Amino acid sequence: xxxxxxxxxxxxxxxxxxxxxxxxxxxxxxxxxxxxxxxxxxxxxxxxxxxxxxxxxxxxxxxxxxxxxxxxxxxxxxxxxxxxxxxxxxxxxxxxxxxxxxxxxxxxxxxxxxxxxxxxxxxxxxxxxxxxxxxxxxxxxxxxxxxxxxxxxxxxxxxxxxxxxxxxxxxxxxxxxxxxxxxxxxxxxxxxxxxxxxxxxxxxxxxxxxxxxxxxxxxxxxxxxxxxxxxxxxxxxxxxxxxxxxxxxxxxxxxxxxxxxxxxxxxxxxxxxxxxxxxxxxxxxxxxxxxxxxxxxxxxxxxxxxxxxxxxxxxxxxxxxxxxxxxxxxxxxxxxxxxxxxxxxxxxxxxxxxxxxxxxxxxxxxxxxxxxxxxxxxxxxxxxxxxxxxxxxxxxxxxxxxxxxxxxxxxxxxxxxxxxxxxxxxxxxxxxxxxxxxxxxxxxx
Amino acid sequence: xxxxxxxxxxxxxxxxxxxxxxxxxxxxxxxxxxxxxxxxxxxxxxxxxxxxxxxxxxxxxxxxxxxxxxxxxxxxxxxxxxxxxxxxxxxxxxxxxxxxxxxxxxxxxxxxxxxxxxxxxxxxxxxxxxxxxxxxxxxxxxxxxxxxxxxxxxxxxxxxxxxxxxxxxxxxxxxxxxxxxxxxxxxxxxxxxxxxxxxxxxxxxxxxxxxxxxxxxxxxxxxxxxxxxxxxxxxxxxxxxx
Numbered sequence: 177x178x179x180x181x182x183x184x185x186x187x188x189x190x191x192x193x194x195x196x197x198x199x200x201x202x203x204x205x206x207x208x209x210x211x212x213x214x215x216x217x218x219x220x221x222x223x224x225x226x227x228x229x230x231x232x233x234x235x236x237x238x239x240x241x242x243x244x245x246x247x248x249x250x251x252x253x254x255x256x257x258x259x260x261x262x263x264x265x266x267x268x269x270x271x272x273x274x275x276x277x278x279x280x281x282x283x284x285x286x287x288x289x290x291x292x293x294x295x296x297x298x299x300x301x302x303x304x305x306x307x308x309x310x311x312x313x314x315x316x317x318x319x320x321x322x323x324x325x326x327x328x329x330x331x332x333x334x335x336x337x338x339x340x341x342x343x344x345x346x347x348x349x350x351x352x353x354x355x356x357x358x359x360x361x362x363x364x365x366x367x368x369x370x371x372x373x374x375x376x377x378x379x380x381x382x383x384x385x386x387x388x389x390x391x392x393x394x395x396x397x398x399x400x401x402x403x404x405x406x407x408x409x410x411x412x413x414x415x416x417x418x419x420x421x422x423x424x425x426x427x428x429x430x431x432x433x434x435x436x437x438x439x440x441x442x443x444x445x446x447x448x449x450x451x452x453x454x455x456x457x458x459x460x461x462x463x464x465x466x467x468x469x470x471x472x473x474x475x476x477x478x479x480x481x482x483x484x485x486x487x488x489x490x491x492x493x494x495x496x497x498x499x500x501x502x503x504x505x506x507x508x509x510x511x512x513x514x515x516x517x518x519x520x521x522x523x524x525x526x527x528x529x530x531x532x533x534x535x536x537x538x539x540x541x542x543x544x545x546x547x548x549x550x551x552x553x554x555x556x557x558x559x560x561x562x563x564x565x566x567x568x569x570x571x572x573x574x575x576x577x578x579x580x581x582x583x584x585x586x587x588x589x590x591x592x593x594x595x596x597x598x599x600x601x602x603x604x605x606x607x608x609x610x611x612x613x614x615x616x617x618x619x620x621x
Numbered sequence: 622x623x624x625x626x627x628x629x630x631x632x633x634x635x636x637x638x639x640x641x642x643x644x645x646x647x648x649x650x651x652x653x654x655x656x657x658x659x660x661x662x663x664x665x666x667x668x669x670x671x672x673x674x675x676x677x678x679x680x681x682x683x684x685x686x687x688x689x690x691x692x693x694x695x696x697x698x699x700x701x702x703x704x705x706x707x708x709x710x711x712x713x714x715x716x717x718x719x720x721x722x723x724x725x726x727x728x729x730x731x732x733x734x735x736x737x738x739x740x741x742x743x744x745x746x747x748x749x750x751x752x753x754x755x756x757x758x759x760x761x762x763x764x765x766x767x768x769x770x771x772x773x774x775x776x777x778x779x780x781x782x783x784x785x786x787x788x789x790x791x792x793x794x795x796x797x798x799x800x801x802x803x804x805x806x807x808x809x810x811x812x813x814x815x816x817x818x819x820x821x822x823x824x825x826x827x828x829x830x831x832x833x834x835x836x837x838x839x840x841x842x843x844x845x846x847x848x849x850x851x852x853x854x855x856x857x858x859x860x861x862x863x
Contacts, residue, residue: 181734192722515718518679519732520707520783522700615680618718 177525186532190540193505197537200494200501204541205548207491208594212549213556214483216582220557222476224564224576226469235445235466237324238452240281240290240438242270243461271459272434281440284454286447291324292317292435296416298423299377302409304365307350309372311342312408315416317435321398324439326405330368331396335412339395340374342367345406347397367394378423388422403465491597494541498601502534506609513609514617523610530606531599538598545594546587553580624691625652626787626818627676632685634671634841645671647841649685653834655786658813659820660828663838664853669822670791672838676820677710677789678702690786707736711780713809715792717772719764719779725751725771726760729778736783750778754808770801777808788812790821794828806831 177185190197271277273292281290296313303309316324321333321341333341347364355361374390398405421428440462442451448466455462506513516526560579568575632649635642645668653659663669674680675687678694687694690709697705719728729747738746751760754774756767764772773793780788790809794802802825810831813819821828829835837849844852 177735178737181737181740185734188722511718512720514679515720516731516735517703518677518706518712518718519735519779520703521735522703524700525703525735613680615674618674618679618714 177521177528182525182528182532185529186536189529189533190536196501196505197540200497200537201541201544203494203497204491204538204594204598205544207487207494208542208545208590209487209549209552210490210545211484211487211593212546212582212586212590213552213580214487215480215586216549216553216580217556218476218480218483219583219586220560220579220581221479222473223578223581225472225476227576235464235469236442236448238440238442238448238455238462238464240273240440240455241436241461241463242272242434243459244270273436273438273460274431274434276431277434277460278438280458281438281455284440284451286442286444286451287440288443289318289323289439289441291439291441292413292430293437293439294413294416294420294435295437296411296419298419300419301373301375301377303373303375304350304367304370306352306354307365308353309346309350311346311349312404313374313411313416314408315411315413315419316439317413319412321396321410323441324405325441326401327399328396329399331394333396333398335410336395337412337415338391338393340372340392341396341398341410342394343398343406343408344400346409349407368397370394376419376423378425388419390419491594495597495601498534498537498598499605501537502530502602502605503608505533506530506605510612510617510620513612514614514620517612517614518618526612527606527610530609531602534602534606535595535599538601539591539595541598542591542594546590549590550582550587553582556580626655626690627651627653627820628686628688629676630686632672632675632687633683634668634675634680635683644841646675646682649838649841649843651836651843653818653820655818656813656816657818657834658810658832659818659834659836660832661820661822661836661838662824662826662829662849664824666840667838668841669824669838671841673789673791673820673822677712678706679712707732707783709785709787711783711785711788713773713776713780713788713790713793715795717764717769717776717796719772719775721764724761724763725756725767725775728764728775729782732779732782746782747778750781751775754778768801769797770804773797773801773805774808777805777812781812786818788817788819790819790823792823792825793821794823794825802827 278290278292281287294315296315300313301308302311302313316335318324319335321328321335326333328341329344331341335341347367350365350367352362371391371393374392376388376390378386380386392411400406417428417430440451440455442448445466448464452462452464452466513526516529521529557578557580561576564579565575629652630650632646633644634646635644637643647668649668649672661669661672671680675682676689676694678687678689678697682695685695689705692705694702694705719725720731723731726744726747729750730743733743733746748757748760751757754777756771756774756778759767759771764775767775773796777793788809793805793809797805806828809819809821813831813833821832835846837844837846839849839852
């Protein structure tokens with residue numbers, strides 16, 4: 177039998193049992209629709225999480241530290257392994273992040289920048305008028321934060337010895353320490369182009385407090401990036417080095433102690449893991465946000481499978497419905513099967529016809545399910561995005577651009593899968609039909 | 622001398638029914654020449670329908686050999702049998718076996734779908750055949766909109782679509798009124814006259830008027846006409862005499 181004739185016969189046969197085919201297909205619509213909407217939700221959540229947690233610029237950054245200790249450990253950016261820049265005892269076997277090492281990092285193909293960074297470990301108070309602020313303070317070995325891919329929302333990203341560039345959320349962390357309970361919290365100050373005071377504190381051998389003040393002008397506020405930069409203050413590395421030297425009372429020679437941390441930027445996020453592996457092979461510890469993103473992605477991949485599995489249960493029920501419908505249909509059409517064989521239909525023709533009908537029910541249901549799932553997803557998306565945007569507005573953070581996302585492959589996959597499931601459900605009844613003895617089928621009452 | 626179209630030797634068809642062994646056919650030997658009109662007569666349960674289904678390759682024998690047009694049906698697999706039926710045989714059944722959801726035209730064209738005939742040719746040939754059986758104006762009617770005689774004429778047209786050399790008819794007049802029965806008998810006779818070999822299983826004695834060859838079956842065995850008459854008439858005469 178020609179394929180076109182098979183398709184025509186399948187359509188005619190499905191058409192003559194509209195009600196039953198329709199009811200069976202509704203089961204498939206529910207199953208496939210559930211798969212589409214639940215997997216779309218998981219994909220939307222994953223995209224949302226990626227958007228919320230990580231600025232895309234961070235994915236091309238690698239945080240390099242000396243490989244302290246035998247075992248690698250995962251440390252968040254900024255959590256320096258400790259010790260290096262502080263001038264303490266250094267294990268001779270550990271490869272240090274000296275200037276030569278930084279040059280070595282810069283020479284790796286695909287690396288666009290390798291910038292040393294140190295954090296200020298001196299006891300520090302940051303104040304602006306009556307307000308006290310809390311922030312991580314970093315010294316970076318560059319004159320311009322644009323080298324990290326950061327952009328200024330206000331002012332500049334350039335660094336000088338008398339200015340500071342602060343993250344998007346830093347102003348939120350300036351509070352009045354004298355605020356009384358019940359008193360309304362004032363809005364965060366606009367720090368741009370304002371002078372802030374940085375007071376370093378230490379104690380001499382007699383326990384006397386010694387203070388040193390720095391007055392710095394806020395030359396720029398960084399645009400929100402969703403990364404640690406939102407909560408950080410940036411100064412030139414030499415300034416932070418001199419602050420740490422004052423605090424510890426010792427000179428710091430990075431060529432002897434190495435830098436705490438070097439941030440390596442890669443030209444393209446696709447190369448991040450490859451470069452990371454090369455850096456580890458050089459004997460350093462290297463972490464990237466991509467590891468976290470991959471971890472998150474793995475989690476959401478599992479979530480997609482789990483949610484898809486929940487939908488698949490509904491599809492399984494629908495598959496049993498298809499099998500039942502086909503079994504009933506074959507019982508009712510036993511004499512017709514006998515006739516088909518008498519007029520020259522082969523077992524394969526009969527098998528193809530009934531498999532085609534079962535697959536047809538799966539296809540119709542899959543088409544409906546993909547459409548219904550997509551439409552519901554779109555509706556849910558509108559509602560959820562509005563809700564989440566309100567949440568983001570009141571609690572801070574980046575408003576999501578998507579909550580439920582249906583990629584093109586999903587409805588195509590679901591359609592193919594439901595057709596396959598339909599065919600699979602019809603396999604046993606179709607095999608029974610194909611193997612009927614013609615005379616028994618013709619005499620069936 | 623040409624060899625017969627159908628040769629059967631030692632043909633047996635036994636099956637179990639309710640724990641009892643039924644010997645539907647029990648050692649049948651026969652030969653049917655080409656271009657004959659053969660009528661197989663026998664009372665209910667004599668095995669005549671079993672014989673037709675075995676000769677048509679719709680059933681498998683318990684033992685024995687069936688040769689049709691030089692091919693051993695008892696040695697063919699299901700696929701080969703289906704292809705052989707498609708090319709060589711046409712079937713007419715007592716209960717017409719039309720597909721209820723299809724029009725007369727579609728029913729006639731149905732076997733050609735499995736033979737891979739293009740739709741335009743199917744349509745043309747089906748229309749011609751429906752015209753030949755006098756149903757040109759009923760081609761778009763569903764079986765439920767046709768009388769029994771008309772349905773059987775559609776079935777006759779369907780049996781002819783693949784130009785078979787052999788026509789098998791199982792009680793073709795069994796569900797028809799006498800006038801429609803005569804029309805169908807005449808059609809079968811015309812098919813024979815056009816050069817086809819026709820084998821009809823019936824217990825309608827009117828059919829013997831058209832036959833060139835008669836086979837009588839009793840209890841799964843071929844018997845002579847005299848034995849058949851004696852066996853079927855004796856009980857009646859005995860009752861009259863008693």
